[in-house]
Amino acid sequence: MTRRREVLKAFAAGAATLALPRAVQSAFGAQEPDVVLRLVAAPATPALRPDKKTRALRYAGEVLRGRRDALRPSTGNLGPTLDLRRGERVRIEVVNRIGAETVIHWHGMIVPEAADGHPHQAVPSGSGYTVEFTVRNPAGTYLYHPHPYRLTGPQTYYGLAGLIIVREPRESAIGLPAQDLELVLQDRRIDGDGQLVFKRSMMDDMNGVLGDRVLVNGVDDAALKVAPRPYRLRIANVSNARIYKLAWSDDRPMRVIGADGGLFSRAEGIQERPYVTLFPFQRIELLEDFGARPDGAEIALVSREFSGMDMMGSMMGGGGMMGGMMGGRGGMMGGMMGPSQGEELHIARFTVSPGARSRATRIKLPQSEPSVREGNHELYTQLAFRHMRGFLNGRRFDTQDAMAVAEDERLPARQTSVWTFANDGGGMAMPHPMHVHGVQFRILERRGGDVPADLREGLIDTGWHDTFGIFPGERVRIALAPEIPGLFMYHCHNLEHEDGGMMRNCLFESRT
Ligand code: C2O
Ligand code: CU
C-alpha cells in the first residue's frame, strides 16, 4: 500500500494568499469550499496575572471566504472557536510560526486521512499546509489541537487548542435554550512571575501534567454573569491529564443532554447525575436553568475530591490507612508532590444577574439517526504502563515507521466492529482516557476493574463518543463503524502518555 504524504507544504508562511497547488486534487472535486479559514499558530503573551506577560502559544484565525461568523474569537489564551454547519465544505490553511514543528488534529471530526493531522503530517515552523473536509459530524462540540509526535503535551499546555462547534437546522426543533455557553477547562500551574509551569519531575511523565488551578476559556479565576434563564452549557476538558468530577456548589443535579459526538437521542433521554466524571478531551452538554436560583445567587462549578489514582494515590490506597497516616492528599505528601489527581478544585463562579426570567421549556431530543451497520469483526487491545511508558498490545508508537500498523489494528470501514480494551497489562495501575481518530463510537459495556465508587455514578457512557476513560483492571467494549477508510490513530489521551508513545495507528480498510 502506498501512503504518500498528501499534506501540502507548498508555500512559505507569510505569503498573502496560500493557494492550493493545482497538482493537488481538491476534496470537493469541481466545487468551491463554502468556508475558507486560516489558523496561525504563533507565540503569544497573554496576561494570566495582572501586569505580567505570560510566555505562551496561541492560534489566531481569520475567515478568508464565506460566513464571517464561521470563526469566533475566544477570551483569554484560547484559539478561536470554529463555528461550522453540517454539510459545509471547509478549507483551512494552517500556518506554523511557533518555532517547532506542528500539525493540527480535528478531534472528534470525521475527516479524510489527508486532513486528520497525523504526526507524520507535521510541518516545520515557517511553513504551512492546507486541509479540506466536508462537515459530516452531527451538531455537537468538538476540538482542535496540535498533534506532532512528542510535542502535543507542551504545545497544548502552552495554549494551542480551540473548540469546533457544529450546528445543523434540525437543532431548532429541539427546544434548546437560546443561551449557549462554552466552557473549556484546562488546569495549569502558574508561578509567581505569571509563567506557566510545565513538567517538573518524572512524576509528570507518569501521571501527566497536572495544574493546581483551572483556566476557563483561557482565563484564570473565571467569573461569569448569567441571566436567570435556561442555558445550554458545552463543557470540554482540554487538560493534559486532569480528570474532573464536575458538580454545582449548591448540589443541584447535572442534567446531561449530550457527549463527545453530539446530543443524546430521544430514546436515551436526559441523564441526570449528582456529578459528571469527565476525562481529558471528553465533552458534555448540560441543560442548566439558572432561573431556578434567586437573583444575585452565586454558584460555582467545582471539581469534587475523589480517591486518588496517581502513583501516590495507589500507593496510599487513596485515603486508606497510609493515606490517613500521611495526612491525606491535602497533607504533607500532597504539598511536596505538587497537584494530584482527585483533589478538590474551584472551576468558575456564576452570578445570576437580575433580569427577565424565562422558565425552562421542555426539550425534545432528536430521533437517533440510522446508524446500524452489519459486521462482526472483533479487536482486542491490552493496555499496560511499565517503566514510565504506556503500551498497547505490548507496542508503542513506531518512530522508525510512523505508518506502521499491525494485523490486530486493522478493521473494516463501513461495518461494525467491536473493540475490547483491557486495562490489565500489568505495571502501574492507572486510568487512561482512550481515544480513536476518525470515528464516533458507542460504549457497549464496562466490566470488572477498580472503578472508584466515588466516580462511578458520574460516568457518561450514553450517546456517541470519541474518548472514554478506562480504570485499572477494567474491560471496556466499544462498537464502531468508521465511515471513511484510511490510516488513523488510537491512543491514550493523557497527553504525556501519548507523547511517551502510548499511541498507535489503526487502519480502516475498505473491503468491497
Ligand atoms: Cu485529540 Cu490523537 O487526539
Ligand atoms: Cu482525535
Ligand code: CU
Ligand atoms: Cu494513559
